[in-house]
Structure formats: structure tokens, C-alpha cells
Amino acid sequence: MAVLPTPTAFDATVPVAIIGGGACGLVAGLATAAKGAEVVILERDAVPQGSTALSSGLIPACGSAVQRSQGIDDSVGTMSGDILAKAHHETDKAMVEALCEQSSKTIDWLNAEHGLEFSVLDAFLYPGHRVHRMHGTPARTGTDLIGRLTQAVEAAGIPIVTEAHVTDLFADPSGTITGLRYERPDGSAETLGCQALILACNGFGGNPDMVRELIPDMADANYFGHVGNQGDAIRWGRDLGADMADLGSFQGHGSVAQPHGILISWALMMEGAIQVNLEGRRFSNEHTGYSEQARRVIHQPEATAWNIFDERLHALGMDFEDFRQAKAAGAVGEASSVEELAAVCGLPADALQETLSEAERLAKDQATDGFGRAFLKPALRPPYYAVRVTGAVFHTQGGLVVGPDARVKRPDGSVLPNLFAGGGAARGLSGPDDWGYLSGNGLLTAITLGHIAGERAAEQAAEGQVLEGQVLEGQVLEGQAGEVQA
Ligand SMILES: Cc1cc2nc3c(=O)[nH]c(=O)nc-3n(C[C@H](O)[C@H](O)[C@H](O)COP(=O)(O)OP(=O)(O)OC[C@H]3O[C@@H](n4cnc5c(N)ncnc54)[C@H](O)[C@@H]3O)c2cc1C
The missing domain is CATH 3.50.50.60 (FAD/NAD(P)-binding domain)
Known part of the structure; x- marks a missing residue:
């Protein structure tokens, strides 16, 4: 060269x-x-x-x-x-x-x-x-x-x-x-x-x-x-x-399904999904952008987060080819209750319950959380869906x-x-x-x-x-x- x-x-x-x-x-x-x-x-x-x-x-x-x-x-x-x-x-x-x-x-x-x-x-x-x-x-x-x-x-x-x-x-x-x-x-x-x-x-x-x-x-x-x-x-x-x-x-992305390596569209996050870490806690304002979210996810335990969403957002995801592939590959877990969701994801049930309850309250009040995210979309409702994700570099800028x-x-x-x-x-x-x-x-x-x-x-x-x-x-x-x- x-x-x-x-x-x-x-x-x-x-x-x-x-x-x-x-x-x-x-x-x-x-x-x-x-x-x-x-x-x-x-x-x-x-x-x-x-x-x-x-x-x-x-x-x-x-x-x-x-x-x-x-x-x-x-x-x-x-x-x-x-x-x-x-x-x-x-x-x-x-x-x-x-x-x-x-x-x-x-x-x-x-x-x-x-x-x-x-x-x-x-x-x-x-x-x-x-x-x-x-x-x-x-x-x-x-x-x-x-x-x-x-x-x-x-x-x-x-x-x-x-x-x-x-x-x-x-x-x-x-x-x-x-x-x-x-x-x-x-x-x-x-x-x-x-x-x-x-x-x-x-x-x-x-x-x-x-x-x-x-x-x-x-x-x-x-x-x-x-x-x-x-x-x-x-x-x-x-x-x-x-x-x-x-x-x-660089352009990063905080939502790549693992271990499948398939992009999960950030549209879900913008329309109401949340990301939690392995402690079952949110750790960021997901709405600032998916690029900077890569570093944030990588800095979580095991460089891992779970995208949590519901039926409405699952339907939105199915509009995307990548999401359909992730679904076919078995990357999208489903649960009828918070307890079941915690079991599917291997997350502490109490912490996850607290996180989802808080997200529901924020959505009902159309309020802004401590990270600066405004919850303006409908609250998440069971059944829940979840995808295990990590952060990645997409291309240099x-x-x-x-x-x-x-x-x-x-x-x-x-x-x-x-x-x-x-x-x-x-x-x-x-x-x-x-x-x-x-x-x-x-x-x-x-x-x-x-x-x-x-x-x-x-x-x-x-x-x-x-x-x-x-x-x-x-x-x-x-x-x-x-x-x-x-
Ligand atoms: C998963 C993912 C999702 C993305 N989604 C979007 C999106 O929705 N919207 C958006 O704007 N951007 C998106 N991006 C970024 C976008 O893909 C890139 O910014 C864009 O494709 C860059 O185009 P390019 O032509 O510069 O490079 P590329 O499309 O990468 O083309 C460069 C080509 O050069 C060839 N090449 C390299 N070196 C040599 C050499 N020495 N000799 C001969 N050939 C060579 C390579 O083989 C390659 O084919 C995404 C990126 C990724 C990874």
C-alpha cells in the first residue's frame, strides 16, 4: 500500500x-x-x-x-x-x-x-x-x-x-x-x-x-x-x-443482536422500547442516538444490554427485513409477564419490575426521566419481547x-x-x-x-x-x- x-x-x-x-x-x-x-x-x-x-x-x-x-x-x-x-x-x-x-x-x-x-x-x-x-x-x-x-x-x-x-x-x-x-x-x-x-x-x-x-x-x-x-x-x-x-x-450502533450479529432497528427505541443492562436497570437516554449508544452498551457488564418492547413495537419491527431475520434466527424472546420476561432474559425480576413500572409511569405522565429522555409514546404492555444486544462499530467517519x-x-x-x-x-x-x-x-x-x-x-x-x-x-x-x- x-x-x-x-x-x-x-x-x-x-x-x-x-x-x-x-x-x-x-x-x-x-x-x-x-x-x-x-x-x-x-x-x-x-x-x-x-x-x-x-x-x-x-x-x-x-x-x-x-x-x-x-x-x-x-x-x-x-x-x-x-x-x-x-x-x-x-x-x-x-x-x-x-x-x-x-x-x-x-x-x-x-x-x-x-x-x-x-x-x-x-x-x-x-x-x-x-x-x-x-x-x-x-x-x-x-x-x-x-x-x-x-x-x-x-x-x-x-x-x-x-x-x-x-x-x-x-x-x-x-x-x-x-x-x-x-x-x-x-x-x-x-x-x-x-x-x-x-x-x-x-x-x-x-x-x-x-x-x-x-x-x-x-x-x-x-x-x-x-x-x-x-x-x-x-x-x-x-x-x-x-x-x-x-x-x-465513527458510526457506532448500540443494538446488534448477539450472538446472531443482526441489526435491530433503532426505530423500536424511538417508538417506546427501552434498554436495560444485566442488572435489569436502564443506563442511558436511548433517544440521543444509536451511534453513541455503542460505547454505552459496551461499557455495561458483559458489554450487553436487552432491548425490551411490546406487541405494538414488535409489529413495527416486522416491517424491517433485519428484524424478520433476527426473529427467524431465534433472537427475539417473548414473555407474557414481567416475571417470565426476567426468566427469559436471565435478569433479576425485582429490578426489572421496578424499571418497567417506572417506564410505565413516565409514559403515562408524558414525563422526562433523569437521563433526559422524554417518554411521549404509549407505555409498554404485556406480552413483552426482548432481544439481547451489544454495541458495534459500523464505519469510521x-x-x-x-x-x-x-x-x-x-x-x-x-x-x-x-x-x-x-x-x-x-x-x-x-x-x-x-x-x-x-x-x-x-x-x-x-x-x-x-x-x-x-x-x-x-x-x-x-x-x-x-x-x-x-x-x-x-x-x-x-x-x-x-x-x-x-
Ligand atoms: C450495518 C450498517 C448499517 C448502516 N445503515 C446505514 C443507513 O441506513 N444509512 C446510512 O446513511 N448509512 C448507513 N451505514 C453506513 C453506510 O453503509 C456507509 O456510510 C456507506 O455504505 C459508505 O459507502 P462507501 O461507498 O463509501 O463504502 P462501501 O459501500 O463500503 O464501498 C467501499 C468499497 O471499496 C472496496 N475497496 C476498499 N478498498 C479497496 C481497494 N484497495 N481496492 C479495490 N476496492 C477496494 C470495498 O470492497 C467496498 O466494496 C450503515 C453501515 C452499516 C455497517
């Missing part, structure tokens, strides 16, 4: 190369092609999936056509206000506003041009969002999202070179990227020259050494994202002298500092000549730590920066700004339209 001097020749050349075939890379590919530039996406896996496939596939956007059609009033000011408030204003306000502004353009474009069929989830609000703005494809899953994006890329005739693990970049002394080297599963290597490069290879959550270095207290936490995300963008960025920020920031044009910056504010980044490879909008993550910040930066990076990279390649006087040898790599190359 290095940045090397430009070789005398490349095996092939292409105007725009993209590393990573998740949401960011696929959207960047579509945007590049829409601007008329040839582009190749390189993906280390046999099938493009990334953390995008593991996600719930829900993307926040404001002022989109589907929001309007569903009668939802939203604005850049409201959405950026929500993101900034969650990050305690410890993030780049101009970037937040620029990406909120971009959000509806990208969603509307993906719907109109590429048939993504986004609609807005309006059954509940995720913590910190004042408006229904989570856009999901029909199945409301990350696999549906990545599947539809992959189909769109194939339909556009954009080659995705799969099983292509990019190991090194080539650059000249000015920091201009001239190409890259990728390895095949059989150990062979190929080189590809390019005029502009987009880093869409996410963060470092899959690299335990980097997590230990940059987020030491989460070194032993479960990682729930894509293991192929090894921090390559940051490692190349270090070699290139790029600016980086918020490297200790720190990364390469980019401007609203997705260009990677140096610490002095200047830009690297032809390098772009988006999604988890770039610094997120969540500030310096886990508490700043507002639901959807991950896919928001993936699709908006992917869209912008693709367009800008195509323009740069068309202008031939970078390779003045330099002729790259080798043939242009041509994908077979409509096929993923392996």
Missing part, C-alpha cells in the same frame, strides 16, 4: 478511475459517464457490495421530488441544522450545507435517470431528524440499494473490474496521480493510467491496527461493516501529504479533507491536482466523535460526494488539465457494456 513514482508505461489507461464499488463509487461512475467521460470502477470483491450492502440503505435528502409528492416540507436550512446540531457544530458548516443542497439533486437524478425508485420512510423519525427525509429503495435494504446501483452502472455500460485489489497509486512529485496498480486473486498485477482518480474505498473500520491506533477504546469492539475497508485512502493520503480530520470519529467539489485538500488548503474522494474515504459530517453521527450521514456523503466527484473528475479529464505533455502508453481498458468484469 504505497504511492510510487510513475512507471514508464501502463498496461492500460482510462480518463477517470474509481477505487471502490460501493454506493460512492457506483454513483461516481454514473456521474462521470453522464458527463461523457470514460470511467472504470475497480472493486476488490467478486461482487460489488461494500458496507452499502450491509446498511439499511436509507439516505437523507431535503427538498426532493418524492418528499414533495408525499407532502413533506423540508429545506437545506432544516436538514443542515439537524446535522450541525447532532455534531454540536464541531464540523464543517459549509460542507454540511453544500451536501444538503446536493442531496435532493442526487436523489432526484438517481430516480429520474436510473430508476432507483426512492420513496420516503414516514412511519417514524430517526433521532435528531425533525422531518421525514430518509429515502429508501422499495425493499428498504442496503442490498436492494447496491443491487439497483449496480444494475444502473451495467446498463450505462460502465466497466466494473471486480477482484481488482488496488494496492498502490502512482504519482509525480507534484502529487498528480498518474495511475494505479491492482492485484488479482491469482497474485498477478496490472497497472492502469488515469487522468483523474476518485477514492471511494471507504474508511478503516476493517483494519484492526488502524482502529487501535486511531480509536483505541473501540479496538476490541465488534466491527459490523465491510471487512475489505482497510483504510487504504487514508494510507495513500498520508503518503501524498493530504489533510485528514476527525480520524477518531474521519478521513481525507475534501471541499464541496470533492477535491482532496492539503493541510495548507490547496488541492491535490487530480484526486477526489467521497463516502467513507472522506471526512464525514459528524464531527470528532461517535456522538456526532446523525442517521444517514454515511450514505449522504457517499452519494452526494460520489455524484460531485464523478462530474468534476469527468470535467478535469475532458480538459486534459493534468497530463500536459505526458502521453500515457497502453490501451484504454474497455469494459463490456452491461457486464461486470471479473
